[in-house]
Amino acid sequence: MFEQQIINGLTLGSVYALIALGYTMVYGIIQLINFAHGEIYMIGAFAGVTMVTMLGQGFFVSITVAMLVCMVLGVVLERVAYRPLRKSTRLAALISAIGASIFLQNAMMLWKGPQPVGFPQVINDAIYHIGPIEVSKVQLIILATSAILMAVLNYIIKYVKIGKAMRAASQDYDTASLMGININRVISFTFAIGSALAAAAGVLVGMYFNSVAPLMGVMAGLKAFCAAVLGGIGSIPGAMLGGIFLGVAETMGIAAGFSTYKDAIAFTLLIIVLLFKPTGLLGKPIQRKV
């Protein structure tokens, strides 16, 4: 029973982690809470559904196309809604993000209607028994896909030139630009990667729960943001850890009989963690100088 909940929690948690990575990378570089990120995840899920139902594609093609669509969307979003506000206050950019999120939600509702849309089965689901634990094929695919994507991300951040530039920009924005790093390109790239990960999460969740809805991004986005803050916002391993921690905790909470309080579990955990470690589990302490 307990092991079973761990597997379910890991599945949910790896999806939260994929979304949380987008929040944390963007925050790490431009200190913006990208509230439209949940909407990108939702649009990714819809792109996946469209590929499957309208064009009859399989899982691999659908998820790749969804990721590409959202990459473009993420870059356009940054260009239109955030770049003009880069020099103004944080709250101004935040309001712009909320506006963009309302826009995307309603655009999708206009296109597909407010009702949830069914996600057809793209892979023949099977259930495997490992000792007392039941694992479905979909769960395995979710875990494997997230693991691969996170490994690729880790490689890019650590060894590829643009990834190194991202790390430099997140450490010191101004110095990085003085060293000849094209900051605009780095930011666009960050949005592209973050959005692609969110789109992958959207397709995976659609496949797991067999439905997608225009408002699915709201709660998922918020919880993933919680995961990012919980792990220490700006820290990439932190986002992964926070997402998985949150997913497991939420599944455990539901199994323990708190299902009506489901949406509060994430926030309660976040508050408890922040009270003891004000910058999250893996965040660096903020130094204040007078």
Next chain:
Amino acid sequence: MNQIFESILDPYYMQVLTLLGIYIIAALGLNLITGATGMFSFGHAAYFAVGAYGAAILTVNFGFPFYIALVAGGLMASLAAIIIGFPALRLTGDYLGIVTLGFGEIIRVVFLNMKITGGAIGLSGIAKETNLSIVIVLVMVTVYIMYALDNSRFGRALVAIREDDIAAESMGINVMTYKMKAFALGCFFAGIAGGLYSHLILYINPSDFGFAKSFEFLCFVVLGGLGSIPGVILGTTVLTLAPEFLRAVADYRMMIYGALMVFMMIIRPKGLLGDVNLHRIFFKKKYQKQANRSTAAGG
């Protein structure tokens, strides 16, 4: 006084204007927290909900008179703010924002699970007590209080904390106490607005007070101009009435509303009246006279 309004306006516009007044009261409360003191609060709708439920339960279940219930609702919201503020206000910036957002969602989920609030079914059978004239009077009182606060020792201490809390502390301002007072006071106004809201709409449900509502209040304040009282009133008016004027475009209404928010923020990043000193514009002569006098004295 209400008869006069009723004879001029049709009931629908009366409702919209009353709601506008209620939102102005709540937004001015948030302005005290975010605008004057610089504390991010992304959970303002929760205190609005505490006031709405508190006042409605008192009038419906316990037969309290409306005005007493209204004030009690405000005080309950303040109390909730103090309980939450005690741990939360130690954090600053975005962390404070996300924690207040979290507490806001927790309050909503608690209302969803309580018996006395009717849970997910909501609370109905509330008598209609709120009308346009009451709201207008209360908006005027709120605006007066806000201006009085702005120019008081208390208000200046809050601005000092916003600009630099370490410097403020070294000047002898007890930062934590002042932050707590500002938070409780701002939430008191949210609670009053909530009480008015429940006695206008007559039916409340926890889903009315989610974080979407909190962000709506935040948008009123930031779009109007953070810290500017006329700005907040203008921002609230524009954003509350915009969906009414956009009815012509029916289906595209909320899409345009979202795009409008992005657009307005890009054009005026400090808010509509962010950098405008209305006092200077209206009393130009007085300022000119002062300026002349000082140059004359100097020369």
